[in-house]
Each structure stands twice: as C-alpha cells, then as structure tokens.
Amino acid sequence: MGDPTLRVCALYPDLLNIYADRGNLLLLERRCAWRGIGFEVTSASLGDGLDPGAHDLFYIGGGQDRDQRLCAQDMVDTKRDALHAAADRGAVVLAVCGGYQLLGHAYELEDERIPGVGLVDLHTVREAGPRLIGNVAIELELPGIDGPRVLAGFENHAGRTHLGAGERPLGRVLRGHGNTGASAFEGVRRGNVIGTYLHGPLLPKNAWFADWLIATATGAAEALEPLDDRLEDAAHAGARRAAGV
Ligand code: GLN
Secondary structure: OOOOEEEEEEEOOOOOOHHHOOHHHHHHHHHHHHOOOEEEEEEEOOOOOOOOOOOOEEEEOOOOHHHHHHHHHHHHHHOHHHHHHHHHOOOEEEEEOHHHHHHOOEEEEOOEEEEOOOOOOEEEEOOOOOOEEEEEEEEEOOOOOOOOEEEEEEEEEOOEEEEOOOOOOOEEEEEOOOOOOOOOEEOEEEOOEEEEOOEOOOHHHOHHHHHHHHHHHHOOOOOOOOOOOHHHHHHHHHHHHHHOO
C-alpha cells in the first residue's frame, strides 16, 4: 500500500464559510503535511456533482440563512445521492452549524422550508426566542478513543435542531446551548457522519478531534504520529476556559 492520502471534498466553500470555518480545512491540511500524509482538497459548489468514491471526508461549513437558501436545493438536486452513497461506504462527513442543519430533513423558518439531504434523521426549526450564542463545551466519546473527551468552540444559531428517536447526539453539553438550548445534547453522530454547532473554527481548537477525523477517514491502522501540540493545546485550553470548563 502506498502512502496514505486524505482526500477531502469541501461543499460550497464559497458560500458556507462563516466564522472562518475554512480554517478547519487548513488545520487538516497542516496536520497531514506534518506527518507526511498526502492531502487533496476538491471543492464542489452550485451545480457540481459529487463522486461518492473519490473522497474520504466531505466537509460542509456554516452559513447565514440566506447562504443556506442558496445551497440547499442544489445540495438535494446534485449531491444528495452521492452523499448517501459515500456515507454508506463509511466516508466521513463533517458538517458545522448551517451545514449541520442541511444534513437533516429540513430547516423550517416561519413560512419557509429549506430542504436538507436527509443523511440523518433530524429537523431544525427557527423557533421564537433568542439566538443561541456563546462559548460552548461538550463531552463526547468516540470509537477508538479511551474515555470521554471535550470539544470546545463557539455557537451562534437561531435554529433549534431536534434529533429523531433513533439518532444519537455527538455529545453532552457541559456549557452552552447545544442543539435546542434545552435538550442538554449537542450535534449528531451516526457512524462517521457528524454534525455540530461548534465553530471556532472547530478543529484548530480541538486538534485531537482533527486527528480522529484524519485517522477515521484514511482508515489508519496505527495511531497517528504525535505532533508538537503546544500551541494547539493552548488553543484548546483557551476555548475551554472561555466556555468555563
Ligand atoms: N443560519 C443558521 C441559524 O442561524 C446557521 C448559522 C450558522 O451557521 N452559524 O440557525
């Protein structure tokens, strides 16, 4: 087997990139490069089809309602089937905030329904009440990682996301609002399909999670080579402190 390469497909990087969510891709790129793991990123925007077998990790960032409106129907029309096929073969899908909402059945606003691709059983409703904003920390367990770990970041969403009965959240809220502000849960994880409200960007503040994604997406049989993570650890500690954890 040749050297591993992480093949990433970024969906709508021109439209879904709020809070510098593109930093997540940079972090993946750097951590692969530092270890001699190849990294390829392809983007797929409006009108572009997807090859479900050509990528190990599909990434969807966050966006304002108006940007989600622009992408949603296109995602259903040109990318839904490929995303389902990719998820079925175990590809990683990481979706943040606006992208997370589009993984479900729909994002419902007052008199409007923004469709989702139905990759997971959830729906999002823009209910009355304040936006859910602030620093957030969640506790989660992931396959192959001993014990619970913490993700820390920042959330800002008006939508409240309700998981179907068969879905599991990504984690438990330690501080912040999470999916609904009242459920005590944050995000969703079905196998390698992950949705979360955490911006930050998420991965620079949680390098351990980036490594889990890289290992999972590339099918790395052995643990990834450790890196000098002094800066990354400080970023993680700072994000946790900001959330009060
Ligand atoms: N527009 C969505 C909401 O407000 C998502 C926002 C985001 O990606 N930060 O709920």
